[in-house]
Amino acid sequence: MILTVTPNPSLDRTYEVPSLDRGEVLRATTDRVDPGGKGVNVSRAVAAAGVRTTAVLPLGGAPGTMIAELLGAQGVDVTAVSIAGQTRSNISLAEPDGTLTKINATGPALTAEESALLLETVRTCSGGAAWIACCGSLPRGLSPEWYADIVTRAHAAGARIALDTSGPALLAALPARPDVIKPNASELAEAVGRPLATLGDVLKAADELRSLGAGAVLASLGADGQLLVSEEGTYYGTAAVSSVRSNVGAGDASLAGFLIAGGTGPAALASALAHGAAAVQLPGSAMPAPSDLRPDAVHITQDLPLDLPLSEMSDER
Template sequence: MFLTVTANPSVDRTVEVARLTRGELHRAAAVHVQPGGKGINVARALVRNGHQARAVVPAGGPEGDQLIRLLTGYRVEVVRVEVAGPVRSNITVVEPDATVTKINEAGAPLSAAERESLLGAVLDHASGVGWVVAAGSLPPGVPDEFYADLIHRLAPIGVPVAVDTSGAALPAAVKAGPALVKPNLEELAEVVDRPLRTLREVVDAAGELRSRGAAAVLASLGGHGAVLVDGDGTWHAEARAQARSSVGAGDALLAGFLAAGGRGPSALAAGVAWGAAAVSLPGSTMPGPEDVRAHRVVVHPDVEWERRIDT
């Protein structure tokens, strides 16, 4: 069983168009409405591949009701935390070359009591799970230390925590000592405050996050695959994929990595396979077993240290 918490969930509408031109009328080629938020996407990917996952979400308003109905349709077990504010709506426009334009609402603030209820719901359901995944942005007004607080509260239980977030919440969570953090290239560069142009620089930045408290770092690099740095070593893996939509690919990567044990090159290969499969699907569709092509993944025996990843 995996437990995910998404502090700022969403209802995501993805619209496919032939070409996006500012100020023009567009005809949608396809529309997809799906439950969104990083933790929710991780749970969806796990369930699609036969794993048990429970998603803890704050959900208020009619949009919250819609979110729960959508999640139930995906057979994700849901722990709903009632809050006053509505669940946000996000719009993604995707062009045939996989160019993605996103319009994300900020989300409704959570009161101190609502934040405590959300943390309490995670603690109530964390006993005996394999991983807790704390993922996504934080709603307005929620302290940057929210995920760090969760990590500290889960420590006595002994369950490993994986964190996928951004902004000031990421370094705060790293300092709390999670078992894993999963930044993308931009998030990793932001947290170490310098550009990352080569695999060597990515690995060095991941090592810096480990020195600050994270036990392992899984860095997603878009078309360049992903890098894993932990106490046992450093690995780089990548896969070929026909890109259709990159939305949710990093969440699929994290889900695949955790489903395969959450450690070492074999888990990295599984994560990259799931992520590559997600890229080939519309909207934020999570891949199932029929979509994953493990044979397309290459785990390089030696890291190409000077390989450019900023192009």
């Protein structure tokens, strides 16, 4: 079982539009509503693979009720912490060339009581979990050390932690030694305080974060592939994609694929790449099913092209 924790979930509405013209009335060609938030998406992808998953998340108002209903329909067990505020709603506008414009709401503030209850709920639900995936931004009311607290508690209970967050929350959690972190290129650059121009730069940055406490770094580089740096070795991989439809949740699908395949080594990296590549070819934040995966399109190597320049604009996988 894979447990996910999403402190700031969302209800995601995606509209596909012919073009994004400011000041004009836009008519969507298609639209969809999905439960959102990074950990929520990980659970959705895990459930799509037929693996048991539980999503722990604070929910409030009508959007919160709808998220729980949508997740239940997708085979995700939901353990909700009721909050006084209303769960946020996000909007994504997808254009035919793959350009995505996102409007993310801030979300509700959690009280001290709600924060404590969320921590306790994670503890009570974590028994038997192969992995606990803590994902996404922290809502107002939670300190940057909140994820570090979860990592410490999880390790005390013998569980492994995958952390996908950024900024102060990521840096604060590193001393607690999360088993794997999954930054994208911009988040990795922010963490080390400098731009990353090549794959070699990414490797150096990943090594720095490992020296600060991360057990392994799974760096998602969008169209440039993914880099896994861990005690077992360093691996670089790519996955061919025919066309990009939406990159919403693609990085989350990658993390799900990584954890489903055990969360370590080249086989897990290959699964991450296959899931991320499949996700960008689906509408909105739809998560890939096993039939969407193309393992034959994945290439893994330990012979790293360190001089490979990173794309300036790349879809996250």
